[in-house]
Amino acid sequence: MEQATFGGGCFWCTEAVFQNLRGVTKVVSGYMGGHTENPTYKEICNGNTGHAEIIQIEYNEQEISFEDLLLVFFKTHDPTTLNRQGNDAGTQYRSVVFYETQEQKTAAEGMIDRLEKEMVFNRPIVTEISPISKFYSAEDYHQNYYNNNPDQGYCAYVIQPKLAKFTKEFGGKLK
Template sequence: MKSIYSTVLTLIFFTISCNSNTTNKDNSHKEQLTQEQLETYETAYFASGCFWCVEAIFESVKGVKEVVSGYAGGKASTANYKLVSAGRTDHAEAVKVYYDAKVVSYKTLVKVFFGSHDPTTLNRQGPDAGRQYRSAIFYKNAKEKQIVETYINQLKKDKVFNGEITTEVVKYTAFYDAEGYHQDYEANNPNNPYIKGVSIPRLKRFQKKFPELLKKKAH
């Protein structure tokens, strides 16, 4: 009976995983900043499960100007969804966050990162399992590394999480943008089963936990 129950759960998780039900829906409704404008802002790189979820969370944070879904931390010299989802490149689904450092600090983004997922589940986040869904922070310099390590040490000291924090803290090397249909996926596909069952609830939990970090809604 136990094995049958486990099989059923696995099938349910698979049907609503980040690796299913992708569509090519246009996302041109979103106002886009030019690359020249984006380059005036700071960047940060994070991975904490399905990038559909992570992108939406960081997009909701004030001071964040743009979030791009993509791939980071792999051994291969290139990456695409087919290869990464099959675990063939060791890349993680990640996001590139463009942010205004005058409005939101890197430390606050690290707070958003740890406050919006479970960093104790090794190579897994919710229904998504595999190295591509690992928890990781890709620091660009010694200052960012110190901020991350200090924050993790404080989390451990305060015993914020019951389990061991498995987040990889590694030097940033390269980031590959995900395919166009992955960008703004949650906003563009609100009726997708995974978005309704996993992404939106995860976003709402974060928003409820940190209302002071959210962008003001336009009236």
């Protein structure tokens, strides 16, 4: 199994998307990229810890490539807004790829170049590409959030439309 770590705004949204991809065996919501040891969700939300809300993905590269994961990542959030996704604002919601190997770094840089050359977005991509750092798993109630709370307001009004768009574009890659 391989691992990928992405921050694309609220981890509830990104977790819900990646859980549905064929080849993805595990998705854990958490925090990375900050300076506070053992941060809590409450601390992350104040924006002072430096962490981003992220997901760590375990995947089988025989079924899905890192490049495919990157394409899903970039196309299921807005990588052109600095420290913001929709109404969620702050560095904790930044767009970021935390790479584990030089190959992952090169692939992320290549994907950004490709998407910009193809003019997929109307503005430049501002996604941060950083080396992986200490991972902190989010509290239990954040794990599998959408599946456990589909009728919660945020899930109904933010995540469900995102999943519908994802399904339309990536239907061939679903479990």
